[in-house]
Amino acid sequence: MIENQTLSYALAASAFLLLIISVLFFYLIVMRVRQLRREQRIKDYLKEYQDVWYRYLVLGENIERLHSSRIMAPYIKEAVDRLLTAYVSSVSNPDVIERIGHFCSLNFQKYYRSMLHHRNWGVRMNGLYRTLDFKLSFLLPDIEQLLKKKKYTSEEEYLVILRILSMYNRSLFLAHFYQPSYPFKEFQYKSLLPYLDESYIEEFIHSFDSLPPYLKISLLDYLSFDSRMDLSYLKFYENLLTNMESEIRIRALKAIGHFGTITSIHYYRRFVDSPYWEERLMLAKLLFHVDEKDAKPLLEKLVQDESWWVRKQAAITLSSLRYGIEVLQRIAEQKEDRYAAEMAKEILQVG
Numbered sequence: 001m002i003e004n005q006t007l008s009y010a011l012a013a014s015a016f017l018l019l020i021i022s023v024l025f026f027y028l029i030v031m032r033v034r035q036l037r038r039e040q041r042i043k044d045y046l047k048e049y050q051d052v053w054y055r056y057l058v059l060g061e062n063i064e065r066l067h068s069s070r071i072m073a074p075y076i077k078e079a080v081d082r083l084l085t086a087y088v089s090s091v092s093n094p095d096v097i098e099r100i101g102h103f104c105s106l107n108f109q110k111y112y113r114s115m116l117h118h119r120n121w122g123v124r125m126n127g128l129y130r131t132l133d134f135k136l137s138f139l140l141p142d143i144e145q146l147l148k149k150k151k152y153t154s155e156e157e158y159l160v161i162l163r164i165l166s167m168y169n170r171s172l173f174l175a176h177f178y179q180p181s182y183p184f185k186e187f188q189y190k191s192l193l194p195y196l197d198e199s200y201i202e203e204f205i206h207s208f209d210s211l212p213p214y215l216k217i218s219l220l221d222y223l224s225f226d227s228r229m230d231l232s233y234l235k236f237y238e239n240l241l242t243n244m245e246s247e248i249r250i251r252a253l254k255a256i257g258h259f260g261t262i263t264s265i266h267y268y269r270r271f272v273d274s275p276y277w278e279e280r281l282m283l284a285k286l287l288f289h290v291d292e293k294d295a296k297p298l299l300e301k302l303v304q305d306e307s308w309w310v311r312k313q314a315a316i317t318l319s320s321l322r323y324g325i326e327v328l329q330r331i332a333e334q335k336e337d338r339y340a341a342e343m344a345k346e347i348l349q350v351g
Contacts, residue, residue, distance in 0.1 A: 042079040050083070056103075057087055057096050077111055081130070088133045101135045109138055116142050121153060128160040132167075140168050147176070155182045163195050178212060189218035205236060213245075220251035224258060234259050238267050246276050253282035262286065265294040272298050277307040284313035292321050299324075303331060304340040311340065315347040 055061040072080070084100050104112065115127025116139065131139045143164050145151070152158055158181060165173035182188070193201070204211060204219050211219065220240075223233065233255075240252040253271070256262065268290075271283040284302050287295040295317070302314035318324040325348070331337075332344035 038075050038078075041075045042082070045076055045079040046083060053083055053087075057099050058091070058093070060095065060099065072107075077108070080108075081111070084134065085130070097135055101137070104130075104134055104136055105138050112136060112139060113142055116146065117151075121157075124152075124157060125160070128157060128164065132160060132164050135167070137168055140164070144169065144172065147172070150181070155188070158182055159188065159191060162192060166192075166196055166200065177215075184212070185214050186218045186221075189215050190222065193218060193222040208236075208240075216245075217247055217251060220248065220255060224251065224255040231259075231263075234261070234263065238263060241267050241271075246279070250276065250278045250282060253279060253286065257282065257285055260289050262289060265290055269298065272301055277305070277310055280305055280307065280310045281313055284310055284317055287314075288317045288320055292323070296321065296323075296327065300327060300331070303328075303343060304337045308339075308343075311343045312347070315343045319347050 052063050056063045084104070087096060087100065112127055112130050115123050115130065118124050118127065128143075130136065131143065143161055147161055147165070152161065162173060162176055162180075165176070177192070180188070201219075201223075204215070205223075208216060208219070220237075237252040237256045240248055243249055243252070262268065268283055268286060271279045274280050274283075280302060284299065287299055287302075299314045299318045299321075303311055303318060305311050305314065315328060318327055321327070328344040328348050332341050332348060334341060
């Protein structure tokens with residue numbers, strides 16, 4: 001009797017489980033069919049209206065066939081969003097961006113506002129990037145509210161919000177840039193600096209001493225890669241060579257190397273005895289651009305450096321001087337410093 005009851009329970013449980021699996025399978029099929037149907041409708045819409053949108057966005061024609069969002073089916077809104085995103089990704093024409101923003105301000109405010117407040121992280125990120133890429137200034141109050149109430153859940157959202165603020169609310173952007181809600185290091189600052197207006201960069205340069213430490217380092221790296229060759233920037237870098245932080249000095253030396261010149265050797269002599277091999281290495285590189293009478297005694301000392309990298313760079317720079325080969329031959333023949341002699345011989349053989 002007990003065995004029969006157990007068997008009945010097992011059969012009932014199996015039947016119930018089979019029912020659940022069947023319902024779930026049927027649900028997945030229905031959802032897949034709906035998704036495929038939606039995708040086909042989107043493709044059909046884009047095929048039918050791509051010429052109309054081109055005439056509006058690129059040619060600037062006033063097209064009556066472009067609908068108001070009030071009469072758009074959800075799949076049409078998604079199709080329009082995809083189309084606008086594709087245009088922004090492939091066209092840099094500011095007139096096209098302006099027309100996209102104008103259309104969205106008239107017809108898609110509710111659509112993009114709902115994306116900003118969506119539960120799904122991916123949808124929120126898409127809403128933020130649409131705000132940024134389409135220049136949807138009408139969403140700025142929503143962005144500011146997200147920031148004020150901290151209705152963002154990730155650093156990625158926060159970084160995009162700051163990029164948007166940099167375009168529309170300078171004071172609020174700077175407040176967060178200097179004292180961010182997340183602990184910013186070099187990576188975060190470097191991810192933002194390339195997108196900022198030039199006026200921000202100039203402000204950071206003029207207020208360099210008061211910047212957060214990681215922003216200082218990131219700014220110097222950014223300026224170095226940005227190849228700013230104006231001599232006013234050279235003076236800015238040279239003034240940093242007396243900074244208390246070695247990281248600042250090293251990056252300043254690295255940036256100066258791009259100029260191919262210096263203003264005065266007196267800024268640089270002290271680095272020959274620096275406790276940091278990176279500073280001595282950068283000096284060995286910079287001396288390539290210095291008058292030979294000033295460079296030669298410093299390079300002769302650096303070629304005897306304890307660091308292999310410094311010795312090699314000093315020897316390479318020496319070999320480029322007018323009488324550098326003679327100096328290297330003399331160093332190669334001396335017996336007081338075996339490592340300097342070996343390096344001199346190595347460079348002479350290569351050269």
